[in-house]
Amino acid sequence: MTTPQSMSLAGGPPKSLNTAQRLWLFTGFAGLFILLLATFGIAFPNSGLWLSSSLFAILVSVIGFSHASYGTHPEGIKNNGVWFKSVSGRGIWAWGLGILLTGFYVVLYFYPEYLGLVSGGDNQGLIAFFDPLSRALSGNPASQWFVYGALYTLAILAFGIKFIWKYRHNRYQILRTLSVMFFQLAFAFLIPEIMARLNGDLPYYDLKNIWPLNYYNFERYRINAFISSGNLGLAMLLFGIASTLVITPILTYFFGKRWYCSWVCGCGGLAETAGDPFRHLSDKSTFAWKVERWVIHSVLVFVVLMTTAVIYSYLGPDNSKYWLSRGQLLFGVGALLTLVFAWVMVFKRQELRKDAKVGAIAYFVVIMGLILLHTTSDGQQLFLFKSETLRKTYSFLIGSVFSGVIGTGFYPIFGSRVWCRFGCPMAAILGLQQRLFSRFRITTNGGQCISCGNCSAYCEMGIDVRAYAQKGQNVVRASCVGCGICSAVCPRGVLRLENGPLKDRINPREILLGNDVDLMDFLGKSPR
Amino acid sequence: MHVVIIGNGIAGVTAARHIRKLSDARITLISAETDSFFSRTALMYIYMGHLTFDQTKPYEESFWGKNRIDRVRGYVQQVLPEQKSLELADGRTMGYDTLILATGSRPNKFGWPGQDLDGVQGLYSYQDLELLERYAPDNKTCHRAVIVGGGLIGIELAEMLRSREIPVTFLVRESSFWNGVLPKGESEMINEHIREHHIDLRLGTNLKEILADASGRARAVVTDTGETIDCNLVGLTAGVSPNIGFLKGSGIELDKGVLVSRYLETNIRDVYAIGDCAQQREPIGRRRPVEAVWYTGRMMGETVAQTICGNRREYAPGHWFNSAKFLDIEYQTYGWVFPERSRGEEEQHFHWRHPKDLVCLTLAYNGSSGLFLGLNTFGMRMRHEVLDRWLREGRSATHVVAHLREALFDPELYRHPVAQIQAAYQLQNQPVS
Numbered sequence: 001m002t003t004p005q006s007m008s009l010a011g012g013p014p015k016s017l018n019t020a021q022r023l024w025l026f027t028g029f030a031g032l033f034i035l036l037l038a039t040f041g042i043a044f045p046n047s048g049l050w051l052s053s054s055l056f057a058i059l060v061s062v063i064g065f066s067h068a069s070y071g072t073h074p075e076g077i078k079n080n081g082v083w084f085k086s087v088s089g090r091g092i093w094a095w096g097l098g099i100l101l102t103g104f105y106v107v108l109y110f111y112p113e114y115l116g117l118v119s120g121g122d123n124q125g126l127i128a129f130f131d132p133l134s135r136a137l138s139g140n141p142a143s144q145w146f147v148y149g150a151l152y153t154l155a156i157l158a159f160g161i162k163f164i165w166k167y168r169h170n171r172y173q174i175l176r177t178l179s180v181m182f183f184q185l186a187f188a189f190l191i192p193e194i195m196a197r198l199n200g201d202l203p204y205y206d207l208k209n210i211w212p213l214n215y216y217n218f219e220r221y222r223i224n225a226f227i228s229s230g231n232l233g234l235a236m237l238l239f240g241i242a243s244t245l246v247i248t249p250i251l252t253y254f255f256g257k258r259w260y261c262s263w264v265c266g267c268g269g270l271a272e273t274a275g276d277p278f279r280h281l282s283d284k285s286t287f288a289w290k291v292e293r294w295v296i297h298s299v300l301v302f303v304v305l306m307t308t309a310v311i312y313s314y315l316g317p318d319n320s321k322y323w324l325s326r327g328q329l330l331f332g333v334g335a336l337l338t339l340v341f342a343w344v345m346v347f348k349r350q351e352l353r354k355d356a357k358v359g360a361i362a363y364f365v366v367i368m369g370l371i372l373l374h375t376t377s378d379g380q381q382l383f384l385f386k387s388e389t390l391r392k393t394y395s396f397l398i399g400s401v402f403s404g405v406i407g408t409g410f411y412p413i414f415g416s417r418v419w420c421r422f423g424c425p426m427a428a429i430l431g432l433q434q435r436l437f438s439r440f441r442i443t444t445n446g447g448q449c450i451s452c453g454n455c456s457a458y459c460e461m462g463i464d465v466r467a468y469a470q471k472g473q474n475v476v477r478a479s480c481v482g483c484g485i486c487s488a489v490c491p492r493g494v495l496r497l498e499n500g501p502l503k504d505r506i507n508p509r510e511i512l513l514g515n516d517v518d519l520m521d522f523l524g525k526s527p528r
Numbered sequence: 529m530h531v532v533i534i535g536n537g538i539a540g541v542t543a544a545r546h547i548r549k550l551s552d553a554r555i556t557l558i559s560a561e562t563d564s565f566f567s568r569t570a571l572m573y574i575y576m577g578h579l580t581f582d583q584t585k586p587y588e589e590s591f592w593g594k595n596r597i598d599r600v601r602g603y604v605q606q607v608l609p610e611q612k613s614l615e616l617a618d619g620r621t622m623g624y625d626t627l628i629l630a631t632g633s634r635p636n637k638f639g640w641p642g643q644d645l646d647g648v649q650g651l652y653s654y655q656d657l658e659l660l661e662r663y664a665p666d667n668k669t670c671h672r673a674v675i676v677g678g679g680l681i682g683i684e685l686a687e688m689l690r691s692r693e694i695p696v697t698f699l700v701r702e703s704s705f706w707n708g709v710l711p712k713g714e715s716e717m718i719n720e721h722i723r724e725h726h727i728d729l730r731l732g733t734n735l736k737e738i739l740a741d742a743s744g745r746a747r748a749v750v751t752d753t754g755e756t757i758d759c760n761l762v763g764l765t766a767g768v769s770p771n772i773g774f775l776k777g778s779g780i781e782l783d784k785g786v787l788v789s790r791y792l793e794t795n796i797r798d799v800y801a802i803g804d805c806a807q808q809r810e811p812i813g814r815r816r817p818v819e820a821v822w823y824t825g826r827m828m829g830e831t832v833a834q835t836i837c838g839n840r841r842e843y844a845p846g847h848w849f850n851s852a853k854f855l856d857i858e859y860q861t862y863g864w865v866f867p868e869r870s871r872g873e874e875e876q877h878f879h880w881r882h883p884k885d886l887v888c889l890t891l892a893y894n895g896s897s898g899l900f901l902g903l904n905t906f907g908m909r910m911r912h913e914v915l916d917r918w919l920r921e922g923r924s925a926t927h928v929v930a931h932l933r934e935a936l937f938d939p940e941l942y943r944h945p946v947a948q949i950q951a952a953y954q955l956q957n958q959p960v961s
């Protein structure tokens with residue numbers, strides 16, 4: 001991991017912060033300081049007012065900072081000094097921030113009592129500090145998750161405004177960011193709270209959170225709650241299933257996975273807004289790509305088996321209670337996978353080659369898992385583990401450590417989309433769909449690429465976009481979240497995200513457009 | 529067969545890649561500049577902190593081994609075609625069966641007094657970038673920089689220095705920025721934009737002399753208007769010319785560049801020249817004999833590889849295209865759009881500029897036949913494939929304007945002023961059909 005600070009080209013950029021920026025930064029720290037005091041148990045009189053001013057100070061500080069950074073310059077790409085600044089160039093501030101964020105996540109997930117969580121009693125500290133807001137929304141006292149949700153939403157809103165300011169010349173970026181801000185505020189934050197107020201029996205449900213991202217959606221307590229809450233609960237359950245099996249594939253076919261990853265998802269939302277200053281830190285090597293494919297698909301296999309095992313564990317031998325028996329579940333999952341796998345092997349083998357092998361292995365593992373599940377157990381065990389243990393392991397390793405501690409905590413070191421790239425099973429499924437069956441691609445503009453490398457550098461998913469662009473080839477990659485930043489930073493107008501016919505979507509070329517037309521014909525790749 | 533390529537820029541590397549695809553020849557790539565191929569066009573982004581040097585390398589280190597392309601770092605001092613061998617500055621010699629010269633360019637110096645002082649430099653190589661880090665790392669070391677020569681590299685250098693808040697004075701010989709290439713309306717829009725970035729643009733001004741301080745460092749320039757401008761850095765960006773000094777006396781025929789046939793062959797058997805350093809003996813359409821741009825270097829590399837691997841092919845580039853970025857404004861061009869001073873009788877222009885934004889376009893067509901000749905756009909991305917097709921099919925200007933929407937390449941959800949452009953065109957022209 002080389003940083004330019006250790007290179008001979010040391011760089012002597014202008015002072016990284018001007019006076020106005022310092023002032024706004026100070027405002028923000030003042031807001032954070034209030035939260036810190038609350039965490040350490042300082043009791044504020046009229047805490048609602050203090051809470052509001054603290055959150056407001058943070059919001060205003062980010063907006064003011066953005067204005068001081070971008071407002072005074074003409075619109076355009078604002079990447080000057082990115083690698084020279086300590087915080088975005090893996091300098092000391094980056095490490096400091098990384099450790100701080102990681103620490104926060106560790107406390108949040110594993111030691112919420114330090115935030116003031118008291119089991120069976122009144123909250124204290126930071127969590128109590130958020131009680132007024134929580135009561136206003138749902139009528140209940142706050143939890144550590146409420147505090148997290150509120151701060152998370154605040155971050156997406158504040159840094160979303162910053163992002164829009166930065167890319168104010170680019171309408172795609174503006175609209176996509178407004179969308180992410182809306183979904184976070186409404187769907188992730190407000191609606192579930194309000195639903196809890198209206199109908200206390202319903203499980204907490206962020207409707208835009210789709211299985212396998214919300215891997216817990218089909219657990220017994222949730223299924224029971226859905227079923228016992230009448231038609232609304234049932235509708236939500238059906239929606240949950242349809243989201244994964246019907247809605248998602250259709251939208252991904254038309255728009256690519258970006259409709260979710262860059263327009264709707266909260267993890268993506270945080271990465272795109274608060275994580276924007278770190279997007280260039282992702283690893284672009286082919287080695288990282290290899291690791292990515294193995295890790296993310298393993299997570300996918302894991303989540304499929306784990307969910308099946310969890311459901312299996314509470315189903316009965318007959319289908320009286322949940323309209324589904326154990327046998328039917330296993331048979332259904334197996335049949336669905338076989339169908340998909342057969343379709344891919346018949347129609348897409350040519351396009352996939354190497355990937356097909358990985359797919360075959362994954363398929364094989366899942367089917368073997370299902371068979372094992374059926375033959376070895378009384379429903380409580382998979383291999384030698386209890387399904388409950390499996391679920392706990394997943395939720396610890398993937399749900400907490402990967403998505404939170406590493407995924408967000410390490411933004412300043414590994415870049416903003418580590419989780420989305422290596423860990424998210426939802427991204428894995430959408431990625432497979434995007435790679436195999438979608439109209440989405442990034443079109444390369446004939447022969448215009450100058451191989452400068454801006455696109456690759458600023459791709460948060462670590463895709464070596466240039467490798468495609470300099471060959472005049474479209475970018476069709478499972479991991480591309482369609483953020484559009486490669487296209488934005490390209491100084492030669494080479495890249496365009498678009499949806500189009502499947503024919504010629506993948507277009508390997510020998511010779512680029514602009515050279516001898518006969519030579520291009522001769523090598524069998526004539527321009528359209 | 530041993531193919532030796534001097535120069536690891538886009539031309540040399542493209543040739544090497546394609547020769548590897550087509551043959552099993554032993555390939556050696558020699559360069560004095562860097563161990564690995566990097567993108568020269570991205571030099572500015574290193575200084576501006578957008579990219580690290582490593583990120584400007586289009587291929588990973590493992591690429592060279594995998595493709596069996598040997599790399600040699602060293603300066604070739606002499607080519608001895610009689611013996612089919614090379615002599616390097618460090619005394620090494622090397623034989624070859626086929627030699628490709630892809631040595632690129634170097635910055636022009638026009639004999640200005642003081643042009644070799646410390647703190648006076650061009651912007652072409654990695655070493656130039658190191659010099660810049662030395663003489664202009666920040667605005668405390670460098671209180672002002674003067675850039676001489678208003679072309680593409682000049683404006684990039686200005687943008688670079690401004691990114692570190694160094695005051696810049698930009699001396700441009702012409703009466704308006706790059707108006708030897710750009711039509712008036714466009715050139716004027718860029719003038720405005722340069723000034724908007726707080727660059728002190730001096731049009732119609734020449735460098736007369738560079739003054740030194742006691743230690744032999746540049747301290748000021750004197751212009752032909754008699755003004756003395758204090759500065760710590762002088763950037764000489766008045767164009768480039770082929771880098772062929774070391775070939776004098778080798779028997780390889782030279783003019784401004786290495787003279788080549790349409791097959792990119794020099795006068796000597798088994799010696800070829802491609803990229804910036806090559807000069808065409810016969811003109812190709814309206815192209816210049818020496819074309820110092822990225823794309824032509826690449827295309828020559830693609831072509832020469834065919835010839836060397838037994839499929840002898842003429843270098844026959846398609847329709848001209850190019851692009852650049854002037855600070856925040858992207859520029860693309862397809863076909864031929866000439867400025868006032870070099871425009872033929874027949875060439876007519878339709879120029880449109882956005883009432884508010886820094887967006888404009890110029891469409892060139894034949895005044896009598898209505899044939900579409902070329903298009904320049906600023907702040908608007910166009911689709912290469914579509915414009916190339918229209919040029920090949922010999923479409924009319926009216927067709928191009930009517931179908932402009934098909935050729936747009938801006939990101940999705942952008943608002944496009946197509947209707948306004950079409951209305952303005954209607955107003956200016958009776959439709960030719």
Ligand SMILES: Cc1cc2nc3c(=O)[nH]c(=O)nc-3n(C[C@H](O)[C@H](O)[C@H](O)COP(=O)(O)OP(=O)(O)OC[C@H]3O[C@@H](n4cnc5c(N)ncnc54)[C@H](O)[C@@H]3O)c2cc1C
Nearest residue numbers: 535537538539559560561603604631632803804820821822
């Ligand atoms: C700052 C800058 C920005 C540019 N931007 C653009 C752009 O946006 N678009 C565009 O189309 N073009 C651009 N150009 C021009 C473009 O970069 C060149 O046309 C292109 O790089 C030329 O490629 P080449 O392979 O012919 O030569 P080069 O890239 O110059 O490579 C030649 C190499 O050969 C080496 N060499 C030379 N002589 C010897 C010797 N005797 N022994 C050993 N090694 C030797 C040199 O050191 C050099 O490394 C830009 C140029 C510069 C400097």
Ligand code: SF4
Nearest residue numbers: 449450452453455490
């Ligand atoms: S696509 Fe654009 S950003 Fe990427 S390498 Fe090519 S010119 Fe640079």
Ligand code: SF4
Nearest residue numbers: 459480481483484486
């Ligand atoms: S390839 Fe481009 S659009 Fe896709 S994730 Fe990377 S930067 Fe975003």
